[in-house]
Amino acid sequence: MPRERASALLVDMDGVLRRWDPEVVAAVERRYDLPAGALYDTAMRWALLQPAITGQITHADWMATVVDALRVSGVDADRARAAVDEWQRYRGEVDKDVLTLIRQVRAAGIRVGLATNATDALDADLADLGLAGELDVVVNSSVLGAHKPTKEYFVEACRLVGAPPKRTLFVDDTDRAVSGARAAGLPAYRWDGPAGLPYLRAALAV
Structure with a gap:
């Protein structure tokens, strides 16, 4: 549990507030005769991803x-382009349990x-998913020019959410981000699905 009662909450986007159905991308790869995992594995190569999530290049x-x-x-170039275009039309789904928690937390003041580590497509995604207005602040790595799990990112995130690190509870689905948050002085919880909701509600007293 956090050493002091948390007065702010930071939540990750992908894997926490937004879920991705792996069958959607798998179906695209099958349609275009790509190896299983080719789209995600290629996109997540750090040399390709890092410039996008730090604002050096656009999502496009x-x-x-x-x-x-x-x-x-x-x-083939045409097949690769068509597969990527179709894959990108899918923008994921909101985790309703997490959204309910966010609403409860905000209602408690x-x-x-x-x-999130994100590109310049984040604002459009939030609007498309019906999440515009559901959060007090959006800390987008591509806007900051710094990404999780760097200390610089977490310091700025706490400043923007308006609470000191020791009273800002951070929730993410990756060990690396959770470790980085803790190193920056934030209490952090490794999200692994709705079983964690009772802990978070207790930590936030909602």
Whole structure:
């Protein structure tokens, strides 16, 4: 449990507030005769991802580098482009349990921020998913120019959400981000699904 009662909450986007159905991308890969996992694995290569989540390139530019990487790996350019375009039309789904928690926390007077490594497509995604207005602040790495799990990111996230690190509870689904938050002085919880909701409600007294 946090050493002091948390007065702010930071939640991750992908894997926490937003879920992705793996069958959607798998179906795209099958339709375009791509190896299983090719789209995600290519896009998540750090050399391609890092410029996008730190604001050095746009989301569209990032996807263009994914197309190029697939082409270099032997995929026909037109097929690679069509597969990436179809994949990107799917923008995930909101985790209703997490959204309910966020609403309860805000109703209790506790500020909630979205703390995510994201591209310049984030605002459009939030609008498309019906999440605009559901958060007090959005801490987008591509706007900051710093990404999780760096200390710089967490310091700025706490400043934006308006609470000191020791009273800002951070929730993420990756060990690396949770470890980085703790190193920056935040109490942090490793999200692994709705079984964690009772803990979070207790930590936030909601």
